Amino acid sequence: MKINNVALYFLLFFTVFCSSTIAAENSATYSDTSASKIKINLVLAEQSGEYHSPYVAAWLENDKNQAVRNLVLWRTKAKWLKDIRRWWRKIGRKDQQLVDGITSATRGVGSYPLTFKALDDNGNILPQGNYTLFIEVVREKGGRAIVKQAITLSNSPVHHTIKATPETGEIHITFTP
Amino acid sequence: MKKIIGLFIATTMSIGLISQVQAHSRWLLPSHYNMSSEKGLWLMADATASNEVFNIDKALSIDVLRILTPKGKLDKPSSVYKGHRKSVIDYFVADSGTYKLTNNYPASYRTRYKLNGKNKRLLASKAELTEKLPKGASDVSTTLSYARVETYVTMNNPSDNFGQDGTMLELLPITHPSDIVEGEQAKFKFVFNGKAIAGVQVEIILEGVRYRNDPQVTSLVSNDKGEISFTPKSAGRYLLIAEFERTAKNQQLADLESSEVFLSFEAQLN
Numbered sequence: 001m002k003i004n005n006v007a008l009y010f011l012l013f014f015t016v017f018c019s020s021t022i023a024a025e026n027s028a029t030y031s032d033t034s035a036s037k038i039k040i041n042l043v044l045a046e047q048s049g050e051y052h053s054p055y056v057a058a059w060l061e062n063d064k065n066q067a068v069r070n071l072v073l074w075r076t077k078a079k080w081l082k083d084i085r086r087w088w089r090k091i092g093r094k095d096q097q098l099v100d101g102i103t104s105a106t107r108g109v110g111s112y113p114l115t116f117k118a119l120d121d122n123g124n125i126l127p128q129g130n131y132t133l134f135i136e137v138v139r140e141k142g143g144r145a146i147v148k149q150a151i152t153l154s155n156s157p158v159h160h161t162i163k164a165t166p167e168t169g170e171i172h173i174t175f176t177p
Numbered sequence: 178m179k180k181i182i183g184l185f186i187a188t189t190m191s192i193g194l195i196s197q198v199q200a201h202s203r204w205l206l207p208s209h210y211n212m213s214s215e216k217g218l219w220l221m222a223d224a225t226a227s228n229e230v231f232n233i234d235k236a237l238s239i240d241v242l243r244i245l246t247p248k249g250k251l252d253k254p255s256s257v258y259k260g261h262r263k264s265v266i267d268y269f270v271a272d273s274g275t276y277k278l279t280n281n282y283p284a285s286y287r288t289r290y291k292l293n294g295k296n297k298r299l300l301a302s303k304a305e306l307t308e309k310l311p312k313g314a315s316d317v318s319t320t321l322s323y324a325r326v327e328t329y330v331t332m333n334n335p336s337d338n339f340g341q342d343g344t345m346l347e348l349l350p351i352t353h354p355s356d357i358v359e360g361e362q363a364k365f366k367f368v369f370n371g372k373a374i375a376g377v378q379v380e381i382i383l384e385g386v387r388y389r390n391d392p393q394v395t396s397l398v399s400n401d402k403g404e405i406s407f408t409p410k411s412a413g414r415y416l417l418i419a420e421f422e423r424t425a426k427n428q429q430l431a432d433l434e435s436s437e438v439f440l441s442f443e444a445q446l447n
Binding site for chain 2: 014078079081085086087088090092093094096144146
């Protein structure tokens with residue numbers, strides 16, 4: 001019985017090992033986009049008066065308005081997550097694990113260069129196509145901004161600039177395949 | 178102590194009278210339509226009868242206020258306060274999902290008549306009129322009447338907890354109340370005694386009528402599938418008033434059947 005178990009574990013380990021090797025090889029040969037990067041230079045604008053660091057979310061939606069990749073969540077209390085309105089409706093309320101997995105602390109005024117692999121929430125390569133990048137910024141006792149940028153993932157690099165809002169400075173987005 | 182009891186009864190009676198005689202709009206206005214929490218949060222809601230959305234006017238009696246939980250349990254508020262202008266409830270929202278708040282008094286028979294040139298009303302069915310109607314009454318008409326006053330509150334992820342019970346007019350969300358967004362089409366369905374019903378008269382009013390010259394009422398009529406669709410122009414809280422009246426099925430008891438739904442909801446920022 002014991003031997004059987006050991007054999008079974010070995011077989012299991014061997015299988016997992018082999019399949020992961022195959023997966024890695026496949027992704028290298030499948031598509032160049034495995035190395036693709038989305039870069040966002042996210043700028044939180046200077047404010048006057050009472051200031052609470054904003055709750056910030058950034059995510060990608062596909063051409064059917066479905067969220068496919070959650071990129072950023074800077075937050076504190078769960079009680080205020082609903083105030084990141086669109087993000088809460090599209091992502092936050094549906095997937096507690098995802099929320100926990102990407103959560104990090106809020107940040108104050110400043111410029112934040114962020115880099116992401118072009119993957120979906122399950123770690124799979126995002127298929128080439130049209131997406132919209134959303135960035136939602138909400139301050140307690142302050143304003144809200146939601147900015148969006150259509151972005152095409154293809155073999156060509158792209159660069160976009162999102163105009164400043166009262167909550168955000170000029171935001172630069174690049175995609176390098 | 179006697180004084181307090183006297184005051185309470187007087188208030189209750191006057192509320193009863195108001196809802197029958199003047200047919201004010203009524204609503205349940207929750208402190209939050211959508212909440213996020215891992216541990217649960219307190220909810221409060223106002224219950225009031227008023228023709229000025231959403232400024233309070235006269236307190237609604239809330240003895241029948243119930244909360245249908247996502248698990249299907251029917252809860253009562255943990256505490257209530259009845260003022261002159263509004264009633265208030267407190268309730269702890271513990272679980273994820275959608276809660277349905279209702280304040281529905283049982284259906285009742287209401288008879289209108291004229292006596293010496295004055296309009297009068299009586300809580301009685303046609304079967305009771307020989308006993309209760311005063312001599313000399315004219316223009317007698319009896320209506321079986323039922324009103325729903327309701328709203329939906331969602332903690333975290335919404336669930337389809339619409340509590341359909343098959344009594345007279347009901348509003349069944351097609352678009353979940355938690356998914357109503359400015360600039361996007363929303364759909365509701367109406368059923369009467371459980372069946373889709375055309376011809377329901379619907380009005381949808383954005384809050385803040387006190388500060389507008391034009392009340393901006395959206396008027397709609399349900400189609401053959403019992404459905405209405407509308408696109409809220411702006412985010413905010415809305416009151417939906419739906420009415421349906423028809424000849425009564427049981428002519429022994431009433432001439433007409435009339436039913437209303439008062440739903441408050443929010444359209445969220447997009």
